[in-house]
Amino acid sequence: MxxxxxxxxxxxxxxxxxxxxxxxxxxxxxxxxxxxxxxxxxxxxxxxxxxxxxxxxxxxxxxxxxxxxxxxxxxxxxxxxxxxxxxxxxxxxxxxxxxxxxxxxxxxxxxxxxxxxxxxxxxxxxxxxxxxxxxxxxxxxxxxxxxxxxxxxxxxxxxxxxxxxxxxxxxxxxxxxxxxxxxxxAMNIAFSTVAREAILRDPGFQGGAYHDTGWGPNIGLAVARMMAHITYLSEESFARKFGRARRVEDAEPGLGPDFEVEHYLHHQGASFLARFDALTYLYLTRTMDYxxxxxxxxxxxxxxxxxxxxxxxxxxxxxxxxxxxxxxxxxxxxxxxxxxxxxxxxxxxxxxxxxxxxxxxxxxxxxxxxxxxxxxxxx
Amino acid sequence: MxxxxxxxxxxxxxxxxxxxxxxxxxxxxxxxxxxxxxxxxxxxxxxxxxxxxxxxxxxxxxxxxxxxxxxxxxxxxxxxxxxxxxxxxxxxxxxxxxxxxxxxxxxxxxxxxxxxxxxxxxxxxxxxxxxxxxxxxxxxxxxxxxxxxxxxxxxxxxxxxxxxxxxxxxxxxxxxxxxxxxxxxAMNIAFSTVAREAILRDPGFQGGAYHDTGWGPNIGLAVARMMAHITYLSEESFARKFGRARRVEDAEPGLGPDFEVEHYLHHQGASFLARFDALTYLYLTRTMDYxxxxxxxxxxxxxxxxxxxxxxxxxxxxxxxxxxxxxxxxxxxxxxxxxxxxxxxxxxxxxxxxxxxxxxxxxxxxxxxxxxxxxxxxx
Missing domain, CATH: 3.40.50.1820 (Alpha/Beta hydrolase fold, catalytic domain)
Incomplete structure (x- = not known):
């Protein structure tokens, strides 16, 4: 085809x-x-x-x-x-x-x-x-x-x-x-505002002047991306891709990533940092709201x-x-x-x-x- | 009645x-x-x-x-x-x-x-x-x-x-x-893991020993709460409560809160900090996952x-x-x-x-x- x-x-x-x-x-x-x-x-x-x-x-x-x-x-x-x-x-x-x-x-x-x-x-x-x-x-x-x-x-x-x-x-x-x-x-805007706040409130954001400081809003941007990524998929796609599978089936329960879906989202957050800029994320999401x-x-x-x-x-x-x-x-x-x-x-x-x-x-x-x-x- | x-x-x-x-x-x-x-x-x-x-x-x-x-x-x-x-x-x-x-x-x-x-x-x-x-x-x-x-x-x-x-x-x-x-x-767990990461990655979390330091994971906990709060409502309830109303109708567009739904979520995040503890949030959400x-x-x-x-x-x-x-x-x-x-x-x-x-x-x-x-x- x-x-x-x-x-x-x-x-x-x-x-x-x-x-x-x-x-x-x-x-x-x-x-x-x-x-x-x-x-x-x-x-x-x-x-x-x-x-x-x-x-x-x-x-x-x-x-x-x-x-x-x-x-x-x-x-x-x-x-x-x-x-x-x-x-x-x-x-x-x-x-x-x-x-x-x-x-x-x-x-x-x-x-x-x-x-x-x-x-x-x-x-x-x-x-x-x-x-x-x-x-x-x-x-x-x-x-x-x-x-x-x-x-x-x-x-x-x-x-x-x-x-x-x-x-x-x-x-x-x-x-x-x-x-x-x-x-x-309103719900679309709601997700966007939480993503923006995760970035804006990150101390690494430094009022937007984070470039060239060796530091940046990496926590906020990763959290924003992980959350947004959930909204790009669906209940069904999450269920099909991951279900409740755990990376190590008999691992001790803990607060860190355990289920495959958690590892996946962590990876999404981390890899996003390598290719995207927090300021662009702020501006473009806002452009959509308006x-x-x-x-x-x-x-x-x-x-x-x-x-x-x-x-x-x-x-x-x-x-x-x-x-x-x-x-x-x-x-x-x-x-x-x-x-x-x-x-x-x-x-x-x-x-x-x-x-x-x-x-x-x-x-x-x-x-x-x-x-x-x-x-x-x-x- | x-x-x-x-x-x-x-x-x-x-x-x-x-x-x-x-x-x-x-x-x-x-x-x-x-x-x-x-x-x-x-x-x-x-x-x-x-x-x-x-x-x-x-x-x-x-x-x-x-x-x-x-x-x-x-x-x-x-x-x-x-x-x-x-x-x-x-x-x-x-x-x-x-x-x-x-x-x-x-x-x-x-x-x-x-x-x-x-x-x-x-x-x-x-x-x-x-x-x-x-x-x-x-x-x-x-x-x-x-x-x-x-x-x-x-x-x-x-x-x-x-x-x-x-x-x-x-x-x-x-x-x-x-x-x-x-x-x-998997999608339920996905939202929970992002909320937990917002808390765990917040420098104020200090490995969980934040009490009595005058600092804490307030950014992460507020972001977690704002995101979770979206999942407690619905498209329709957001539309009915807020629609696209802005607090100041002719305000200059900017990155900070402008729409009423944004002010509402900010308030939800801030008021949550006064009554809830980040460690409890981590443990109880994890208990649900398992x-x-x-x-x-x-x-x-x-x-x-x-x-x-x-x-x-x-x-x-x-x-x-x-x-x-x-x-x-x-x-x-x-x-x-x-x-x-x-x-x-x-x-x-x-x-x-x-x-x-x-x-x-x-x-x-x-x-x-x-x-x-x-x-x-x-x-």
Whole structure:
């Protein structure tokens, strides 16, 4: 069904905003320079009409597909992107950047501010999903692409795709928001605030100036990650993966890790520290809390005539952004007269389903990106 | 429907085990002295047959009903216990102790070990739900009660009632386990392990010897409590209570608390520090993880002929110990030939429903404790 996947891929970097042409955020704040790390896969057609823009989720990066030298360690969406895969690199030119505010090559709060010679830290301005999209649009301009075939992303990635299509009706033919939300619930915000507090209250956080001190909010960030990781899975996936298995079946009961699920979460917390930054975690989670594109003044009016085709996919066991979030999102689009469809996929793997091999989901993405052409061919 | 409630109540203390007669734990470890804090409500009949034993949950205490001087601050189960209430103090003599390992008057890891003159700390032995019951049984002996009318508890409290009825078929006529579990799921354990890690990794924990240092794992305990508190509520209860309301509607976006749900959780974390001890939190959560009464060797055989009537109550929105936990518990009892019934109550308030005014639940408890008599009277 899918091809052999991409081979070696690499991350590029480009400065998209500089002192003479700073990034102007929705808040009015200005930021420069803004460098963006990105990867591309596949080939841009001569008419530059086959680009698919991939937006990553909270802890993703530009490395969505292929590998950087070790074929066993592949990009976070390698299951979806590649020759013959749902985001088919035989057909599409795929662009995948690290987000503004990120910590994997794109300018974020842990980047050095050239004006001061110090890392931005908590002086980094708050930014919105719209600001993430502003940077995406600049990257697209740099690549010489005027209109996308599609933008697609999961979770926070879906929010970016949605915001982009709402703000610029001509930006793309298709917009796919996978297990995304257009309005976090109180419980969503609750989990995020506890994660943030674990980081902010960690003495190692040092008011955000922890870099270069040999110390940092590692306890808080690991606890935040372990907790969040629970919310990405489901009762069923936990039961299937771990049940009540213990690492040492007849170990003495104690307070430290004993059950396999505990060892797994400890590993998740520890490995996260090696690849992620606490400030980025704070900023990006907060950006999600404030994302309410349909509640902006005039939002409903602006939907009329938007020619974009929208797809929302939800997963039955996702209790972070479950079906009700996609229903709300698609409902708002449909009420505004847009072409929008919600595919509710049955999957036991919770929110993380968007990263996994869930055939019904992969087929929905494949068919959506292929658009009407395949349907005509099949008729 | 319910009476005016109890007036002023008070906590008593009694030493139930001492050096000459130590508490022998299931592990073989010995512990002395063991002092127990408890309250009683109502009057013990002359035939001493009207006692109802109340077992508290993770963060409860002996003060289940009435008040200690401020009528606005009432015991944690005051809605259920009192004259005319489901656990009717006009009819029953109610006994409510603080658990072994607790921090509200009963000996626990933060108590001073007279052998060393220091607090037990992490040298406090691990204990089981069966050990909690061993102490309950001694308290009952002290009160001169041979057989209970009923034992009842919610969550960890229900586990104690269940263990007690399984270990001693003559101990009680009725056993009510409200939103309890006889086998925590991997996801249940996952939340508990993250809470414990937040405490254990907090530098203020100091290997458990934080008392009397002017410092403690306050960050970890507050984070643990905030996270656990989310799991006690439900999407719907969060939505109803808070929605997306902000404390200051046009505040500048920032990383600190802004939405009402954030302020609420912060308050929950802070107020918990004033009344609870981190070591007790570690030990009691761990005791729950290891509770699997039906998986002990010979457990199924021992069920035969147990004359106790069992009631399990679950709440539809409880995603901590939901209906599947009560179904499992009741299923095991029924397969063993016991009289056991599961009442699945519709309630939007999540796990915390067991503390709240949920009429169907209150009526189920009332009818169960009243037993056959009321049914005959109604016929």
């Amino acid at each position: 899918s091809g052999g996947g991409l081979g070696r891929t690499e991350t590029q970097r480009v400065v998209l905003f500089d002192e003479g042409d700073p990034l102007v955020l929705e808040s009015g704040a200005r930021l420069a320079p803004v460098e963006v790390a990105f990867e591309t896969y596949g080939t841009l057609d001569e008419d530059r009409a086959n680009a698919v823009f991939v937006c990553h989720a909270l802890t993703g990066d530009a490395h969505a597909a292929g590998h950087h030298g070790d074929p066993a360690r592949r990009g976070w969406w390698d299951r979806l992107i590649g020759p013959g895969r749902p985001i088919d690199t035989d057909r599409f030119f795929v662009v995948s950047p690290n987000l503004l505010g990120g910590c994997q090559g794109t300018t974020g709060p842990s980047s050095v501010n050239p004006a001061t010679g110090r890392r931005h830290g908590l002086e980094f301005p708050m930014f919105s999903v719209r600001d993430l999209v502003t940077v995406h649009r600049r990257l697209l301009g740099f690549l010489g692409i005027e209109r996308l075939h599609a933008a697609i992303g999961g979770s926070l990635g879906g929010m970016q795709a949605l915001q982009w299509a709402l703000d610029d009706p001509q930006a793309m033919r298709r917009c796919a928001a996978i297990c995304a939300s257009a309005r976090l619930s 994302f309410t594109p349909f509640e902006e003044p005039g939002a409903a009016d602006r939907l009329g005539g938007n020619p974009t085709s929208f797809l929302a996919v939800s997963f039955s066991s996702d209790w972070r952004f479950g079906a009700e979030h996609s229903e709300h999102l698609v409902g708002e689009l449909q009420r505004g007269g847009c072409d929008a469809r919600h595919v509710a996929v049955t999957s036991p793997w919770g929110h993380d389903s968007f990263l996994l091999d869930v055939p019904e989901y992969h087929e929905a993405v494949r068919a959506f990106l292929a658009g009407g052409e395949e349907r005509r061919a099949a008729a | 319910s009476g005016g409630g109890l007036g002023r109540t008070e906590t008593q203390r009694v030493v139930l085990f001492d050096e000459g007669d130590p508490l022998v734990l299931e592990s073989g470890a010995r512990l002395a002295p063991v002092e127990v804090a408890f309250e009683t409500y109502g009057t013990l009949d002359e035939d001493r047959a009207n006692a109802v034993f109340v077992c508290h949950a993770l963060t409860g205490d002996a003060h289940a009903a009435g008040h200690h001087g401020d009528p606005a601050r009432r015991g944690w189960w005051d809605r259920l216990i009192g004259p005319g209430r489901p656990i009717d103090t006009d009819r029953f003599f109610v006994v409510s102790p603080n658990l072994l390992g607790g921090c509200q008057g009963t000996t626990g890891p933060s108590s001073v070990n007279p052998a060393t003159g220091r607090r037990h700390g992490l040298e406090f032995p691990m204990f089981s739900v069966r050990d909690l019951v061993t102490v309950h049984r001694r308290l009952l002996g002290f009160l001169g009660i041979e057989r209970l009318h009923a034992a009842i508890g919610g969550s960890l409290g229900g586990m104690q009632a269940l263990q007690w009825a399984l270990d001693d078929p003559q101990a009680m006529r009725r056993c009510a386990a409200i939103c309890a579990s006889a086998r925590l799921s 509770f699997t009464p039906f998986e002990e060797p010979g457990a199924a055989d021992r069920l035969g002929g147990n004359p106790t009537s069992f009631l399990a109550v679950s709440f539809s929105s409880d995603w901590r110990f939901g209906a599947e936990h009560s179904e499992h518990l009741v299923g095991e009892l029924q397969r063993g030939g016991c009289d056991a019934r599961h009442v699945a109550v519709t309630s939007p308030w999540g796990h915390d429903s067991f503390l709240l005014d949920v009429p169907e639940y209150h009526e189920a408890v009332r009818a169960f404790l009243a037993g056959g008599e009321e049914r005959r009277a109604a016929a």
